[in-house]
Amino acid sequence: MSSEQHASGAHFAFTDRWGGVSAAPYDELNLGGAVGDDPAAVRTNRERAAASLGLDPAAVVWMNQVHGREVAVVDGPWDTADIPSVDGVVTARRGLALAVLTADCTPVLLADPVAGVAGAAHAGRPGLLAGIVPATVAAMTALGADPARIVAHTGPSVCGLCYEVPEAMRAEVAEAVPESWATTRRGTPAVDVAAGVRAQLARLGVKASGQSHICTLESADHFSYRRERTTGRLASYVWLDTEL
Numbered sequence: 001m002s003s004e005q006h007a008s009g010a011h012f013a014f015t016d017r018w019g020g021v022s023a024a025p026y027d028e029l030n031l032g033g034a035v036g037d038d039p040a041a042v043r044t045n046r047e048r049a050a051a052s053l054g055l056d057p058a059a060v061v062w063m064n065q066v067h068g069r070e071v072a073v074v075d076g077p078w079d080t081a082d083i084p085s086v087d088g089v090v091t092a093r094r095g096l097a098l099a100v101l102t103a104d105c106t107p108v109l110l111a112d113p114v115a116g117v118a119g120a121a122h123a124g125r126p127g128l129l130a131g132i133v134p135a136t137v138a139a140m141t142a143l144g145a146d147p148a149r150i151v152a153h154t155g156p157s158v159c160g161l162c163y164e165v166p167e168a169m170r171a172e173v174a175e176a177v178p179e180s181w182a183t184t185r186r187g188t189p190a191v192d193v194a195a196g197v198r199a200q201l202a203r204l205g206v207k208a209s210g211q212s213h214i215c216t217l218e219s220a221d222h223f224s225y226r227r228e229r230t231t232g233r234l235a236s237y238v239w240l241d242t243e244l
Contacts, residue, residue, distance in 0.1 A: 001052060008113035009241035012210060013053050014155040015234050016221045020045040022232060030223070030232025032101050033062075037232065049235060053097075060097045060237070061089055065122045069130035071139040074098075087127050088136035090119040092143045097239040100155075103223040104163075104216050106194045107155040107236035108133055110206070112145035118238050119145075123197050125165075129176050133200045152201050153210030155236040158226060160192025161185050162217040 001015045020029030021044050026037040031049060033042050050057035061074050064085045071088035076096065078084075089098045098120035100107040105124035111117070121127070121136040137147060160182030165173075170189040173196070174181035180196030183189065198208045216224040216234070223232045 001049070008111075008151065010111035010113050010118070010151050011053075011237070011239050011241075012109050012111075012153045013237040014107070014212065015049055015236075017223050017232060017234070018221065019052075020048060025228060025230050026232040031099075031235040032103075032233025034064075035233060036230065050097075053237060055097050055237070055239070060099050061091070062099050062101070063087065063089055063122065065101060067122075067124055067126035067130070069127065069132045069135045071121075071132075071135050073139060073143065087123075087132045088119065088121040088139065090117065090136060090139045090143060092117050094240045095242040097237050100236045101233040102155070102157065102216075102236065103225040103231055103233050104158040106157040106197050107234075108136070108197055109153045109155070109236055109238035110136065110140060111151050111238055111240055112140065112149045113151070113240055114149050115144040115146065116240060117143045117145040118240050120236070120238050123193060125163075125169075125173060125191055125193055128180065128193050128196045128200070129173060131200075133197055134204060137201070137204050137206060147205035150206045151210075152206050152208045153238075154194050154197055154208060154212060156212045156214035156216050156219070156222050156234060157194050158217045158224065159215035160190050160195060162215055163190050163193065163226075164188050165191050
């Protein structure tokens, strides 16, 4: 697990696959509750991950991610049975941790420490096209955030050299976000979702100050749906100190 704390009081953290209790093929620190893993193991893993970050596991906001552009405004965790189908969450409550689950998609963590507003988005190829990142920034702005103040981090995800797609799909994504156009090492069509996310953020006036250089498909220390199909999920967390 890696974590970073800004002097501004914003926290960003990204898990790897180690240090949990899940059995293969979810070994070890699977934090996804909808991939077929033992629910008890997932609960234990979430407790371990939260404890390592100094967070209350019961006070972490999770999403039912569906590769769309819907964003929820939250002021506390919801009941497990009521988790909405969204791909972005924002909050104006300091200390509340927002979490994103991924296994190749790009996790996007956002914070405006001055306004006390944080956001998290799940950006896969469909979400990039749907505009989940602009929608999340817009929801943060509605709570008082200023895009020029937002600190953005993108976490481990499949890189543009590995995310091979059909030529028609690359063209479709690149038409919407030209910076996502990529080519694999073999010279075949590819999409660079993280580059597309950073370009969308830049057009909104948000500077992506933190960028993971880990490719989940290439890293044995991270879950990758493209590599393993049946596998666990990584988590990325963002929260703000309760006081400036």
